[in-house]
Amino acid sequence: MIMEKASATGRGPARERHQQLADWLRADGRVEVVQAAARLGVAPETVRRDLRAMEQHGRLVRVHGGAVPVQPAPATQLSGRPGPRYTGFGRRLWQQLPRQGTLLIGTGAPALGLAEAIAADPPESDGLTVVTNFLDAAIVLSRSRSPRSANLRVYNIGGTVSPHSGGQEGDWAISELNRLRTDISVVCAAGVSSTDGLTDHSPAGAAVSRAETLVGRRVIAIADASAAGKSAFVQFASIDEIDELAFAGEVDDQQLRPFRERGLPLMVAPEDD
Incomplete structure (x- = not known):
């Protein structure tokens, strides 16, 4: 008592x-x-x-x-904007991506920063298809006010919307993803460890991220800087299954060393530049 x-x-x-x-x-x-x-x-x-x-x-x-842990709220609520860290990160990543082909974008605040960058600066010519299971990213992309927005084709995977991440999950999402073959898959991880690979907080989120990893000919893993060296609940990919790794925010060199030693291309984008 x-x-x-x-x-x-x-x-x-x-x-x-x-x-x-x-x-x-x-x-x-x-x-x-x-x-x-x-x-x-x-x-x-x-x-x-x-x-x-x-x-x-x-x-x-x-x-x-x-x-x-509680996953960070999406960086926008359907009509807002990502925070400065993710806006700068998104621009840096978009500069390195091709303007044609098929691009898959996963769920998470860094992914939303990429979607915002694409919407602000679409390709000069037709030929880029973007598919995503992140409802906020699909809305940001479809609401682009650029005169070049017609050069973007945006597809939303569908599925049950997670109240924690805003991502679309479940059998519907995975079934649709399994039909795809994308030139580039950009997957967002809650944890990135040289030993445990890429991890997510939930089994449902990890299952979708796994499918996104498998359908990409080139796989880029992105994460907040706080995820470096950490492991979340469920693994969805090993480090050997990704081609590049990008962090939004400052990451200590000691945390990056294991990835560099494996020869993995890295991008670290500090606060908005």
């Missing part, structure tokens, strides 16, 4: 447990109920109750057996 009272007032053991769970979540990308209970010396039901409380405050997302 004393512990419950402390929890209700936001002080005491419950608050300390919440902070410890949050620390583990940041460090490991996932918290397992059974393991956390053993480390904290409490019953698994206590950890489940803590995770429910933390989810109600927007600090995590519960999944089977534990919890994963």
